[in-house]
Amino acid sequence: MIGNGGSDDDRGQAYTLEGIIGAMILLTAVLMALNSAVLLPSTSGTIDRGVQSDVGQQATDVLRIADEDGNLSATLRCWDTSGDGRFNGSTGAEGAYRNGDEINNSLGTMLTETFSERYSSYTMKAVYRPEEGEDAIEGGEQSVIEQGNALRKSITVSHTVTLYEDQTLTSSCTDDSDPLTLREAHDENYPIPPATSESNHIYNVVEVRLTIIW
Structure with a gap:
């Protein structure tokens, strides 16, 4: 027992x-x-506020890192002046990159690995100062990446990039491999104008706006 x-x-x-x-x-x-x-938007399109903050920080970090390694500037200068002009390798409207187009540098890699598989889409715009001698107070903008409708739920972050007179276009989006200076390229169809006189070392100051959409 x-x-x-x-x-x-x-x-x-x-x-x-x-x-x-x-x-x-x-x-x-x-x-x-x-x-x-919580890492992904819900089926209703909403997203946790904490995750919104995380996404915003990730987007900020992507722009900061790309600026530090020179590839954010290189992307802004990765312009093909042939025809009507467009970013190298792009097929979208107004010369912008769209879904399926590849930005061949670390910025393109980070955007794809960080956002393409997790969120609906993203856009990137370059907002630049007006051309020297113009009376306009505000400059213009050029779409760099267009993958979705920013009127949907989105988060936008920005980073400032300075372009210089001695820089040239970048045919590979990674280095100064095109002989055209930015001023010479603008005389053809490069959209970002010189905001200062030719004797000034600074060509233009550009605000890059990255919007993550879901």
């Missing part, structure tokens, strides 16, 4: 332990599911 009682106790403890382990596994699975769920 004593032996049987001990066996029952052991069996009961084993069941209890199995139950605890099962509950822990279930809890872990639920937590993992919740953590995965």
Whole structure:
């Protein structure tokens, strides 16, 4: 009788332990599911405020890193003056990149890996100062990437880039491999104008606006 009682106790403890382990596994699975769920917009298009902040920070970091390695400036100068003019490798309206087009540098890689698989789309615009001698107070803007309708739910961040007189176009979007200076390119069809005199070292100051859309 004593032996049987001990066996029952052991069996009961084993069941209890199995139950605890099962509950822990279930809890872990639920937590993992919740953590995965908040990383993406819901089917209704809404997104957690904390995640909005995270997305904004990620977008800010992408622009900052691309600026530090020179590829944000290189992308703005990656212009093909043949025909009506467009960004190298782009097929979208007004010379902009659209879905399926590749920006062949670290900026393009970071945008694809950070946002393309997680959110609906994104756009990027270059807002520049007016050409020297113009009376306009505000400059203009050029679409760099157009992948969606920014009237939907979105987050926009910006980063300022300075273009210089001694810089040239970048046919590969990574280095100064095109002989045309920015001023010479603008005389053809490069959209960003010189905002200062030719004797000034600065060509234009551009605000890059990146909008993540879902």
